[in-house]
Amino acid sequence: MSGTVAGVEARMPIRSDLDLVWVRQHVRRAAAALGFGLVDQTKLVTAASELARNTLVYGGGGEMAAEHVRDGRAQGLRLTFSDRGPGIADPERALSDGYTSGGGLGLGLGGARRLVHDFSLDSTPGVGTTVTVTSWAVRSPRQREEPR
Amino acid sequence: MPEHETAAEQTTPASDVGRFLHRRREQIAQRWADEPLFRTVFTVSRDEAVEAGRVLVDALAQVAETGRVADTDAAGFTAVREQLTGMVASRARFGLTSGQVSTEVDGLRPPAVTLLAADLPEATPEHLRECTTLLTVLMGTLRLVVLETSLSEGQALIDRQQLELMEATTPVIRLWDGIVAVPLIGTLDSARSQVVMETLLESVVDQQARFAILDITGVPMVDSLVAQHLMKTVAAVRLMGAECVVSGIRPAIAQTIVHLGLDLGTVVTRSSLADALAYALKRLGADIVIAAPGGAGPR
Numbered sequence A: 001m002s003g004t005v006a007g008v009e010a011r012m013p014i015r016s017d018l019d020l021v022w023v024r025q026h027v028r029r030a031a032a033a034l035g036f037g038l039v040d041q042t043k044l045v046t047a048a049s050e051l052a053r054n055t056l057v058y059g060g061g062g063e064m065a066a067e068h069v070r071d072g073r074a075q076g077l078r079l080t081f082s083d084r085g086p087g088i089a090d091p092e093r094a095l096s097d098g099y100t101s102g103g104g105l106g107l108g109l110g111g112a113r114r115l116v117h118d119f120s121l122d123s124t125p126g127v128g129t130t131v132t133v134t135s136w137a138v139r140s141p142r143q144r145e146e147p148r
Numbered sequence B: 001m002p003e004h005e006t007a008a009e010q011t012t013p014a015s016d017v018g019r020f021l022h023r024r025r026e027q028i029a030q031r032w033a034d035e036p037l038f039r040t041v042f043t044v045s046r047d048e049a050v051e052a053g054r055v056l057v058d059a060l061a062q063v064a065e066t067g068r069v070a071d072t073d074a075a076g077f078t079a080v081r082e083q084l085t086g087m088v089a090s091r092a093r094f095g096l097t098s099g100q101v102s103t104e105v106d107g108l109r110p111p112a113v114t115l116l117a118a119d120l121p122e123a124t125p126e127h128l129r130e131c132t133t134l135l136t137v138l139m140g141t142l143r144l145v146v147l148e149t150s151l152s153e154g155q156a157l158i159d160r161q162q163l164e165l166m167e168a169t170t171p172v173i174r175l176w177d178g179i180v181a182v183p184l185i186g187t188l189d190s191a192r193s194q195v196v197m198e199t200l201l202e203s204v205v206d207q208q209a210r211f212a213i214l215d216i217t218g219v220p221m222v223d224s225l226v227a228q229h230l231m232k233t234v235a236a237v238r239l240m241g242a243e244c245v246v247s248g249i250r251p252a253i254a255q256t257i258v259h260l261g262l263d264l265g266t267v268v269t270r271s272s273l274a275d276a277l278a279y280a281l282k283r284l285g286a287d288i289v290i291a292a293p294g295g296a297g298p299r
């Protein structure tokens, strides 16, 4: 059982509000295909929504790459959001709850970090920002729990 | 089945409505067959329309009996989902938007409510009101099921459809004198949230509503932006002098909200649309001693 699960790997542009819809939809489906339960799907979709919107709003657009990752028998989904925008000068501050430079709630980055298993932020001012998150399914793939 | 004077003690409005639907199955199906939705879908014979109506009445009766009248996932709906999909597809081929189909589904409500009132001549105004409310919620849920159907129909949404849905999925339903509700379906992006807010505020004014219920059962995800939109809408409703209740926050979403760090502290929330309605009715009842007797039913 080491074949790839169909419909998980993808590179998707993040250039418009509508692209955010596709990103969310893809993450939802990919997570379901990998056996994520409804709660874990919702958490990952929400994190992806936050990060994709930051890519669009602050990074000036970019893309998301989705990968199927494995660790032994565990199935995971890794999402990488990258842009060539202005970068984040002070990542600590950006990650702190309530900090916003754009009239948001300032919960996106910090919230996304809490919603996933692994989170890494790599940003260089003037070059761009890459945020990578990974979450793991508790069940095996395809034994998908339907929301009913 | 004998009716007891003290029926209210053993029977709930849900079971009463369930029994009513069984009892009046034929009449309801006959009336529905003449409503635009059935008339236009079943063009070959009226019998077909009546038969489809019977199936739908049975499904609604089953939902009522299980008491899950506000739950689009109630088992009873499963039986008719395919039939509804077919009906929606047929209307879509006629060029109707999901909003228009939704309005046609709403057209099934008045005949059913009228029959209910005729069916319970002995009921106290209070009991009749409860049953009517329950039937209204049930018919609203049917409308949601139909909307869901039309949404999953067109998984491959194109931009234009997206825009149509934006308006189509924000019907404001008048649940009671002074109580309006918007069942939200799909993700509340900035554009949609603007439409929702405007539509809702307008109907708060038009209906002189004291309560506005935002039902998010059909919202798949609440992130910081959706939350911000919700809170703005709640604040705007308050400015209009009405109270806003957010209902239908599902467990997966509740957990996500907590991790995200959102504080909905000042927002009144209820788990289901029915609970939100009960809350609003209670608050209204506490203020207005007697609601207009008899004909206080919706529409």
Ligand SMILES: Nc1ncnc2c1ncn2[C@@H]1O[C@H](COP(=O)(O)OP(=O)(O)OP(=O)(O)O)[C@@H](O)[C@H]1O
Binding pocket: A050, A054, A055, A058, A059, A083, A085, A086, A087, A088, A094, A095, A099, A100, A101, A102, A103, A104, A105, A106, A107, A108, A109, A110, A129, B224, B225
């Ligand atoms: N990709 C990015 N490029 C540049 N700056 C970013 C990027 N992502 C986040 N930031 C900065 O980090 C801040 C905090 O981001 P965060 O997502 O936590 O809050 P927000 O987007 O301002 O509000 P919210 O997400 O709650 O609506 C942003 O206001 C912005 O200044």
Ligand SMILES: [Mg+2]
Binding pocket: A050, A053, A054, A104, A107, A108, A109
């Ligand atoms: Mg953000």
